[in-house]
Amino acid sequence: MRTTIRLVAGSLSLMTGFAAGASAGPLDVPGATKALACSACHGPGGQSPSSTIPIIAGLAPWYFKKAVEDYATGRRPSPEMEPYAKYVREAGVDDVAAYFAAQSRQPTAVAVDAAAAARGRVASQQCVVCHGESGRGDPARSIPDLSGQAPGYLRNQMLLFKADRRSPGDQAVKTVKELMKSVPDDTIADLAAYYSSLR
């Protein structure tokens, strides 16, 4: 028995890296199979493990559908997302939006510098007006939830707003762009750290 145990142990001692990750959920609902193309970048079930790719698990359908439409038409320019948004439209955006909306959203696992998050909190006075103290936004006014989102993604989006490179001409993001114009890049990084740290 001991010999066998040692042999088995040998195979396991090399196994490190990933723990058993988030389940993709049952695959026999319509949206699940259509959404499988997304998990390569956005992670299983839309729970992105990286800093720069957004978490889309638990995303409100109104936000998901607007994003897909804006990407697919090129209004929100992205060489990566434009083809995939066209794929989602082909597959059926309602099914895919419903699938991600039904996934329980975990805050990002990417750790941020506590000092940066603290500075971001101080700098967030203007953001709170729309996104609220919790950072959760307000679906009734088309204000998205920022809390626990991937920090690199938040930072990059704010930089895109600042440079008017995200959805040029889109009235829905006019206010945030005006605001970002005056925010230094370092502060943008602090704000990203703060909102990604919210639970």
Add this chain to the structure above:
Amino acid sequence: MTRLTRREFLRTSGRSAGLGLLAAAGVAGCAPALKGDFAPKTGRRVVVIGGGWGGATAAKYVRLGDPSIEVVLLEPNRRFVSCPFSNLVLSGVRSIDSLTFGYGGLRGHGVRILHASASAVEPDARRVRVGEGYLQYDRLIVSPGVEFQWEQVDGLAAARDRVLHAWKAGPQTVDLARQLEAMPDGGVFVLTVPPVAYRCPPGPYERACQVAFYLKTKKPRSKLLVLDANANVVSKAGLFRAAWKDYPNLEYRASNKVVKVDPSTREVTTELGDRVKYDVVNLIPPQRAGTIAVQADLVGTDKRWCEVNHLTYESAKQANVHVIGDSTIGLPVPKSGNIANAMGKICAVAVVHLLNGKEPPPMAPGNTCYSWVNDREAIAVVNAYKVEGGKVVQIEQKLTPGQSAEWAQNAVGWATGIWQDILG
């Protein structure tokens, strides 16, 4: 070597009587006592050959799709080493350790892993031969990657240990990085690109960028010579050519197929008869489907690649046998890691449906492919597909408008996400 408690062993050894043997065989690696039906099938079973980007994904997703199906993964290597990002090991930007992962996540999903090679497939008996024994399956997923056609380059078969391909990430990647590091300043590094089709169309050109970047910064009197069997850069041609403007130390020669290598004189010979001296050579050989696909008679008339059904990835030649990843041909998709991952998921869903007597849903793959052009900037190509009339057709291909650190950040995000999707 870590000791396991009795309880841990029992948990590892699992439910069926055969699994203890599987676990022991996986450890032994050298002529294990695999005789007869060494893991008798108790329920429905899927056997997956190959634990790379396609096979590991398929194994995981069959379990996610229906946990009542037993999944056995045959993979000789103990560790998964990512080919994507491995060109960065040559330039010293990434370590091989940062691209190396265990299979523990798959075990967490209940995938049973046997670290051994399949030696043959017997489709009529629905079994895979391993060592002197065999494993029975209800459906088989074959994801063997590519094998090199050594015989296509004169002198290569005899010089395999010195003339490196580094086209399967692992020890050769590290050895090639060492050869590059040891090359004297003023030396010539020759990189040869095989004729299409081969694994990772933009890979050789990304490698050219990384080697040129390294030489430019560390050995400024050295030169990189790219000898391409193809008439032009195969993928992202405009973006690579733009990136190469930063590398006056890179000389690119199209339509220069290398047909001979002689390590004793440090020389390669092209089809045109040109003899080129090198200090270090990286010869990427011509490729075909992994050997088991040939042995199992899954390859088509070209004797190189496997034709499959576009919806289920079932072999055009053998029933109940599915082929995914770089070994396939006929879909309008590149031989990329992202495509292998996508095929793994789609095939897994199809297999789960078929084993449950249901019609598989039509699903299309997607392709996201980044290439690093220096230590901080990347370019990308993205392809979207749909299913039309039972066939996969492309909706759109999009390239990044140029190179930037932004795409490189997204490349890291992509890698982090897809490694989790495959193994987590």
